[in-house]
Amino acid sequence: MPVPVGVIRLPRGPEGPGRGFSPTSPRFQALLGAEEAGGTTATIQGVRASLRERYLRGLGAARGRPTQFCLRAGVRVDAVFGAADVEAVAVQVDALRTPLGVQAAALLRCTDVLAYSFLLD
Known part of the structure; x- marks a missing residue:
C-alpha cells in the first residue's frame, strides 16, 4: 500500500490592489x-x-497541528491541519471529527469556514 504524501501548494502573491489582504490590516x-x-x-x-x-x-x-474549525450554521469540527490550496478555495484536513463521526481525510471549502484556531497540544 503506498504511503500518502502531504502536498502543500504555494499560494499566489497579492496582485492588484491588495488582493488577499484586509484593507484595514x-x-x-x-x-x-x-x-x-x-x-x-x-x-x-x-x-x-x-x-x-x-x-x-x-x-x-x-501542518499537522490540531485545529478547530467554525463552519456555517454554528457547526464546530476538530481536525488536523493538512494544507491549503493556491486559490484559498479549500483546506485539506486529516482526522476530521464531525457530529456524524470521524473522516480520515477531507477538504473543507473556505466559503464554509467562518473561523479556525489552532489548539494547544
Whole structure:
C-alpha cells in the first residue's frame, strides 16, 4: 500500500490592489503607504515578498497541528491541519471529527469556514 504524501501548494502573491489582504490590516496599510509615498518597484516588491514569505512559513508551521474549525450554521469540527490550496478555495484536513463521526481525510471549502484556531497540544 503506498504511503500518502502531504502536498502543500504555494499560494499566489497579492496582485492588484491588495488582493488577499484586509484593507484595514496594518500590513495592507504599510503596502499602500509604500505605493503612495512613491516607493520604487523594488521596495514594493520587497514588501510583498516579505508578506508572502511570512504567509508560507505560517502554512508550513500549521501542518499537522490540531485545529478547530467554525463552519456555517454554528457547526464546530476538530481536525488536523493538512494544507491549503493556491486559490484559498479549500483546506485539506486529516482526522476530521464531525457530529456524524470521524473522516480520515477531507477538504473543507473556505466559503464554509467562518473561523479556525489552532489548539494547544
